[in-house]
Amino acid sequence: MNLFFSYLYNPIPVCSDGTIKGVRKIENDKTKYMKTIKPRLIVMSFLQFAVWGAYLTSMGSYLSRIGLGEKIGIFYAMQGIVSIFMPAIMGVIADRYVRAERLLGISHFIAAVAMFLTGYTGLAAAQAGGVPEFGVMFAFYSVSVAFYMPTIALSNSVSYSALTKYGYDTVKDFPPIRTFGTIGFICAMLLVNFSKSEGISFQDSYMQFFVSAAFGLVLAIYAFTMPACPVSKNKGSLSFVDVFGLKAFTLFKERRMAIFFVFSMLLGVSLQITNGYGNAFISSFQGSADPVIAGSWGARNANALISLSQLSETLCILMIPFFLKKFGIKTVMLIAMFAWVLRFALFGAGNPGSGVWMFILSMIVYGVAFDFYNISGSLFVDKETEPEIRSSAQGLFMLMTNGFGATIGTLGAQAVVNHFVYRAEVPDWSAAWYIFAAYALVVAVTFALVFREKKHPSKV
Structure with missing residues (x-):
């Protein structure tokens, strides 16, 4: 009886078209997010590859200029080495333990800090009038790429999850979004090419690492604003074969x-x-x-x-x-x-x-x-x-x-x-x-x- 009088004096708010106001609000919010999700994913894709484009094509020129030309192959090989195991490990973590958008932000933060330290190693050596110590610079760089390379797949997962959540077709709608990643790569390349410090182009100096770190820190923060990605409720143990997709x-x-x-x-x-x-x-x-x-x-x-x-x-x-x-x-x-x-x-x-x-x-x-x-x-x-x-x-x-x-x-x-x-x-x-x-x-x-x-x- 109390429930009856409660409903009688506090009826459920209904809109003029007969829908419940709470449901109308949820539908309006979903529509609003549907309109904004693509631009947000475009920004994420742009930043994702701007981080890489800031140094990928110009790092060899810098290493050659400071006398580390014979080590160029080792720096680039490290990207391949970490790609053998890091994406698989981070993928399992994102599937089962940490939401993908959060892991994306954490990974970019670690990668950006390590990339900043890579650039700082070059800066300190330049100020001292010497050459950066290979072991120190390579160690910081290795940590950076170890956490960056898995983010390529993680950013794709975040995009797929968001598009699916708001009713978009990933096959149709993702490629145009991914195109802005290449645009971000190109823009970062041009920024590094035409920017100068003390008369030296960024493409020939340690400044390219600072540019990459700056993009990475922005994306690390931005990633936490993306829609939540699902985490598997199945916490059963995984074999070595399952983890590495063997x-x-x-x-x-x-x-x-x-x-x-x-x-x-x-x-x-x-x-x-x-x-x-x-x-x-x-x-x-x-x-x-x-x-x-x-x-x-x-x-x-x-x-x-x-x-x-x-x-x-x-x-x-x-x-x-x-x-x-x-x-x-x-x-x-x-x-x-x-x-x-x-x-x-x-x-x-x-x-x-x-x-x-x-x-x-x-x-x-x-x-x-x-x-x-x-x-x-x-x-x-x-x-x-x-x-x-x-x-x-x-x-x-x-x-x-x-x-x-x-x-x-x-x-x-x-x-x-x-x-x-x-x-x-x-x-x-x-x-x-x-x-x-x-x-x-x-x-x-x-x-x-x-x-x-x-x-x-x-x-x-």
Whole structure:
């Protein structure tokens, strides 16, 4: 009876259309967040890759200038080494213990602090008139990339979760958001290229690490404002095989998939070579005996020139559906492989003076080389594997390419460049680039002879 009178004198508020006001408020809030979630994810994607773009293509130039050119490959190899295990470990933590958006913020904070200390090591050495101690700088840098590399997958998880939560189609709506990541990468590159401190461009100084740290700290704070991601309620124990997604290695039992993954690793060798040495190579023309080449815009703005590669990458994504449907995965992968041949060969033949057109063409080719290999390969793996191991298979693809492949590639490239450039009486960059081109050519020809598509390939 009390409940009856309570309801009689305090009725549930109802809107004119018959809906309960509380429900109307929830629906209005959801609509409001639906309108704002895409811009918020765009900002997150922009910052995510701006952190990386601030130093990825210019760090080699700085290390070369301070006398650590022979160590460039080790710095870039560390990104591949941590990619072998850190994303898997952080993925399990995000799935079961800590919400993904919080773990994203924590990881970026640690990475930013370590990157700041990397830059401070360079600053302290410069003020003392010496060279940074390799062990100290490399240790701070290693901690930074160890916590940064997993955030690429974590930021994707946050985006997928938010889009799904507010009723968006991830396949349709995520790619345009991800495009702003590449824009952020390019903007950071240009910022580092055109900013100067004491007459020295950021691309040739420790300041690039401070820029990266600043972007990272902003994103660390921003990540905590993102919508909450779900955490699995199943707290059962996981085996070593489950944690590292090793079930996907059963795909090696099928000859065709085994060949695909092996060649993914062999092609992954090419991934970080131009990132590591491209800027140092182009900047080296400032010491050319030809005053026209030495004073050319390209020689003085290597990062801006290289940014054309990322622009091409953004545009080439749009070509992938047509080429996959028209030619199939084998032809698309071969196009990527031969594009790597051109990428390296054009570097070897060009210069920032009269041969600058070769550099520009190499930057355009990069979009085909990277996208047709990375994105098409990922789509192929998605379509050719069973649902229960699909995520693990994607992890295996990344492990073979960005893990083993990139690590082997950067260490191998370091040996080649050290021999022909840093330890040679007369540096010969062209010889190094032609060796990389020859390697890519051998991989492409071998892949063409060995890999076989299904007679009736699945539509990717």
